[in-house]
Amino acid sequence: MTDRSSLVADDAGRSEGSPQGDVFDLVGIGFGPSNLALAIALEEHNTDNPGSTIRARFFERQEAFAWHPGMLLEGATMQIAFPKDLVTFRNPTSSYSFFSYLHDRGRLVDFVNHQTFFPTRHEFQDYLQWAASRVDADVRYGTQVDAVEAVRDHNGVADLFAIRTADGVVYARSVVVGVGLRARVPHWATESARCFHNHRFLFHLEDMPEPVHQRFVVVGAGQSAAEVVDYLHTHYPQAEVHSVFNRFGYSPADDSPYANRIFDPEVVGQLHGAPLAERERLLALHRSTNYSVVAPELIEALYATEYRERVSGRRRLFMRRASEVLSATETAEGIDVEIRDNLAGDTETLACDAVVLATGFEPASLRPLFGDLAPGSPILSVARDYRLPTPEDVTADIYLQGGTEKTHGLTASLLSNAAIRAGEILSSIVERRDLRLSGAPGGIDGLGRLTDHHTYATSEAR
Numbered sequence: 001m002t003d004r005s006s007l008v009a010d011d012a013g014r015s016e017g018s019p020q021g022d023v024f025d026l027v028g029i030g031f032g033p034s035n036l037a038l039a040i041a042l043e044e045h046n047t048d049n050p051g052s053t054i055r056a057r058f059f060e061r062q063e064a065f066a067w068h069p070g071m072l073l074e075g076a077t078m079q080i081a082f083p084k085d086l087v088t089f090r091n092p093t094s095s096y097s098f099f100s101y102l103h104d105r106g107r108l109v110d111f112v113n114h115q116t117f118f119p120t121r122h123e124f125q126d127y128l129q130w131a132a133s134r135v136d137a138d139v140r141y142g143t144q145v146d147a148v149e150a151v152r153d154h155n156g157v158a159d160l161f162a163i164r165t166a167d168g169v170v171y172a173r174s175v176v177v178g179v180g181l182r183a184r185v186p187h188w189a190t191e192s193a194r195c196f197h198n199h200r201f202l203f204h205l206e207d208m209p210e211p212v213h214q215r216f217v218v219v220g221a222g223q224s225a226a227e228v229v230d231y232l233h234t235h236y237p238q239a240e241v242h243s244v245f246n247r248f249g250y251s252p253a254d255d256s257p258y259a260n261r262i263f264d265p266e267v268v269g270q271l272h273g274a275p276l277a278e279r280e281r282l283l284a285l286h287r288s289t290n291y292s293v294v295a296p297e298l299i300e301a302l303y304a305t306e307y308r309e310r311v312s313g314r315r316r317l318f319m320r321r322a323s324e325v326l327s328a329t330e331t332a333e334g335i336d337v338e339i340r341d342n343l344a345g346d347t348e349t350l351a352c353d354a355v356v357l358a359t360g361f362e363p364a365s366l367r368p369l370f371g372d373l374a375p376g377s378p379i380l381s382v383a384r385d386y387r388l389p390t391p392e393d394v395t396a397d398i399y400l401q402g403g404t405e406k407t408h409g410l411t412a413s414l415l416s417n418a419a420i421r422a423g424e425i426l427s428s429i430v431e432r433r434d435l436r437l438s439g440a441p442g443g444i445d446g447l448g449r450l451t452d453h454h455t456y457a458t459s460e461a462r
């Protein structure tokens, strides 16, 4: 981390060495769907409000736009309905909707005839790439943000951040963190060419040594685990696939309409305003809308496969329920996986070609980026407009796209609310920029509440 004390701004708010005029209203860190949705909202705002434009730059460490490319498995479908795209809930007339994309690709009629709300992930990633290639945004690909530092003026107040990358430093009044989640790796696992998280699954398969044992272990019982089990079983027709999980069986994702309302835009505000205990109770009750659950059709397909194998007597698919991996030890030719069956109390060691860790994700700590400005993990205090509380002498703003499940609910890491959240964050940035410029008494302090016109609520709550 660079020494923050070396960053001292002059009275005009520019730090030493920062070129005049090179202060952005916002810098976005990461350019996945969340900050892409923000870039589109920004383009639309700037077009509609030529007198109040917002200057922004986005940094993305990947070389080009890509949405979880390691899990683009043939045939895998979206887990949310396509109208929850980058824009529609915020602005149904936007030219960046999934329907506009289909029209542009000449598939609108074909898609409608298909009669599905759930396109394949391949198609949705193509939609996202299409939107990323069209949006009028300053995106620096292949550029990782290494640190964000508060820039203090002579009074010790920081109303500016310095954002450091390998290419240099830029300055901004607000940063919007959209860095996604970090793969969760179990304590017993050492990542290697034979032991890897599913997040980069397809790339790891390319690097994996040629199978010798014709046996894989997949750890986990969520959607990704089931997809990987299915993929390995299909693509390695000689191999055994052992699905290891501590549940009794795969559980279906609750996609029913009443439960699904937990993802509605206005519910974000209701959850945020609720007492902590009530919010936690509801989030725990409705985890099965998203976590450790599998699409019912996939459960049925896997069960049918296993049953066919029982009939034929040639078993390749094994569900190891109520089980856990105790260790995974690399050998000259593979990896030995020690599995404990907690029902029977037995332990067995399988000689495998690879272990896939479909063990989920967790919010990445903000400490490497923000140093002392970073909150603890999990983040328990975030304003309704997604702003992190900062010390009193830091008036520049940090917004979070993701990592806010404890405060804003289950939509935090999903696409469901990306369009609305982008609009809310942008409204907050515009409002606070205007307050700064007007020098309003009371400054830009506030509770981070959204005024009515920011909520974009869409259903009966209004």
Ligand SMILES: Cc1cc2nc3c(=O)[nH]c(=O)nc-3n(C[C@H](O)[C@H](O)[C@H](O)COP(=O)(O)OP(=O)(O)OC[C@H]3O[C@@H](n4cnc5c(N)ncnc54)[C@H](O)[C@@H]3O)c2cc1C
Residues within 6 Å of the ligand: 029, 030, 031, 032, 033, 034, 035, 059, 060, 061, 062, 066, 067, 068, 071, 077, 078, 079, 080, 143, 144, 145, 146, 178, 179, 180, 181, 199, 224, 401, 402, 413, 414, 415, 416
């Ligand atoms: C296989 C898979 C399938 C999914 N399917 C669905 C689904 O169907 N529906 C749904 O709602 N959600 C789904 N999700 C959840 C997923 O989190 C969201 O779809 C979405 O990716 C969130 O977007 P994001 O922009 O917040 O994060 P991400 O998509 O993770 O993007 C974050 C970006 O930030 C970049 N980055 C990180 N750190 C830095 C840095 N320091 N500097 C510069 N760039 C950085 C990363 O390279 C990345 O491109 C799925 C997730 C996975 C893994």
